[in-house]
Amino acid sequence: MFKNYLKIAWRNLLKNTGYSIINVGGLAIGLASFLLITIFISNELSFDKYHEKKDNIYRVIHHSNEDSPSDAWVWGNAPVGPALKSDFPEIIEKVQFSGISDILLEYNNRKFQESECFYMDPTAFDVFSWELINGNPNTALKAPYSIVLTETTARKYFGDENPIGKTIEGIGGRANDGGYTVTGVLKDIPKNSHFNFDVLMSMSSFYQTRPEIFDSWGYVDFYTYLLVSDNFDQAAFESKISGFLDKHIETEEREEYFYNFSLESLNNIYLHSTADRQPGETGSLSNIYIFGLIGLFILIIASINFMNLATARSMERAKEVGVRKVIGAERKGLIYQFLGESLILVLVASVIGLVLAFIGLPWLGKLTDKVFEFNSVITTTSILLYFGVTILTGLFAGSYPAFILSAFKPVSVLKGAFRTSQKGTNLRKGLVIFQFSLSIALIASTVVVYHQLGFMLNKEMGFDKEQQLILDFNWDGAVLGNAGAIKNELLSLAEVSSISLSRTVPSSHFPAAGTDIETIEGNMENFTPYIYEVDNNFIQHYKIEMVAGRAFSPDFQTDSISSLVINEAAVKAFGYNEPNKIIGKKFQQWGREGTIIGVVKDFNYMSLHQKVAPLTLRQVPYGRYFSLRISSNNYQEVLSKIEQKWSELAPHRPFLYSFLDESFNAQYIADIRFRKLFTIFSCLAIFIACLGLFGLATYSAMLRTKEIGIRKVLGAEILTIVALLSKDFIKLVGIAILIAIPFSWYGMEQWLNDYAYKIDVEWWVFLLSGIIALFIAILTVSFQALKSARRNPVKSLRTE
Known part of the structure; x- marks a missing residue:
């Protein structure tokens, strides 16, 4: 009996090649995507698990x-x-x-x-x-x-x-x-x-x-x-x-x-961990939840496609069921048969999905900058889990058509009186709405993710980071001992318009310093703001705006021993509501005493994940970095000249350089990876949903072949027929848009809470997402509708 079921399943697979490709292919892509996302999440959850004593290791949080x-x-x-x-x-x-x-x-x-x-x-x-x-x-x-x-x-x-x-x-x-x-x-x-x-x-x-x-x-x-x-x-x-x-x-x-x-x-x-000053990178639990949901969405969408197409085509096998029942087949046997066929299709899809995942794993590793070895991630446990999910998917997807087909009454079916039930039609419509609701939510979310990252990369930071070349000499004593001469020599190059020496530059490491500052009441209050140690040209070089007082200047010799500049956030932290009121107040910091001479406008010296924190700047004669503002766009020529000059001035040190805009934006590398992964898997989910919609449109057009022929004979235009075949699906997508908007809005608002500086989720995001979804749906459905509308009506009416 099992051999017979297998033979029939294989014949049906070959008989309906287009249907099989859509059904099996969509499910295979869904399973491969689900597996790749599972591998990624599993890797994120595996951090530090290789330590044998991991359960007994703690660290101190200060x-x-x-x-x-x-x-x-x-x-x-x-x-x-x-x-x-x-x-x-x-x-x-x-x-x-x-x-x-x-x-x-x-x-x-x-x-x-x-x-x-x-x-x-x-x-x-x-x-x-x-x-x-x-x-x-x-x-x-x-x-x-x-x-x-x-x-x-x-x-x-x-x-x-x-x-x-x-x-x-x-x-x-x-x-x-x-x-x-x-x-x-x-x-x-x-x-x-x-x-x-x-x-x-x-x-x-x-x-x-x-x-x-x-x-x-x-x-x-x-x-x-x-x-x-x-x-x-x-x-x-x-x-x-x-x-x-x-x-x-x-x-x-x-x-x-x-x-x-x-x-x-x-x-x-x-x-x-939410503590600051981590020794390395940390992951994002919210991103894991998001990718987990996307993987689940993809699997659900692929399963819905499978169920929808299997249910829609159940009419074609109605007479087969009638004949089987007449010659003594029991309903239980029919259920087993059709569930078995469903499982066979799903197992074929799962094998193809496994191959696709194997092909896609190196791509996933390159995209995430992680190493995924197929042998290490495909274990006995993961294989059993994968095929367990596959079997459950097959049972879920095949259950409805199996129970519907087995319930057909043989007398009605063999008389030709059987018609598609309204319940089956409503189920298919409901499932289309559900999967497109998920797809539209993903489209809206992708738009928000792109917009947020674009906002971070392009936001005005409060300092000039364009055409800034950073030379790292790592505190080299010989370089520091000759820093003045090196600055003058580099500044003599026509392509270098300004230069500054500092302990840190935006996006690099900086310490915090215990600092006492005089309050409004005249008391000395202790605080621990961050600190930038810079030369007298740093503020002017980076075009940081002064809002009160003055910047460091070579005209004031005391700036290097008794002056401090702070930002607006530090002004507020010490209890002042106006920047000019803190000018002239006393300070004590790291063995230095003096007065505050200036307040700079808050600038984002850290990534936009964090609010601008209190910052102090003080002038020192040492540092680690030379910042050079380049006035030429011919970077290759400029780098060659500067490298040659550097080899003359510091021959013992390698020429290590970076461009500030690139190194600053490197803080967002995890966000960029997230955007790429999110977009790719969202597009896959939408593609799978469209495969299902295409399959249903094809089947709908097949059922209405003779109706289309009659309408064409009576003079109906092609566009009229296309609109007739498309409008029902367009309505379903429209309903899906209304359902998806509140859920995607809420989800993205929660995701954006991880950013100190974020965009507002505006109405146009959902309008754009709806337009994209409608366009994709119309394109998908209209292709098949146009094909049906252009068919010769004589061929469709010949058998009538």
């Missing part, structure tokens, strides 16, 4: 007062780690590492500036599951000036040579320049880690240069992770934090700086 730019920081002080390990027996081990550091490494004339480096405690290999290929994990990071390289980094310097024991020269970073001994080679860590690195250096190297900061509770430059015992109770532990701080920090000092901390599980870091 808290400051609620008026600070952020009241939760991952980046914090050093003494909290040793004190916690000493005071709490449930803490088995602690590992601390510095903020990310850059260092110029050189071996046998192979010279590279490594930008993914950390100074790390030797206990790192006791806490994290990082595999050393060469070296002793117990001693690799113990001695001063020890260095561990990842496998890829080691190969870059040493090729196939064994690097253990070799000396590699380092310039820059947090430790003194000099030789580092290679004590370990580390297997490249998995990409699904919340922070990545190429180089690890011993924390004792850092300690050699600034031992005092390792005892300072107010100095920020460290990340602290803890390995706890199996019976660790986070809530009970955090209830003891206040007493712990009272023991280690003077009460007055703690109250003055409002310092506190909490713990965060390693399992929650990538998707759930």
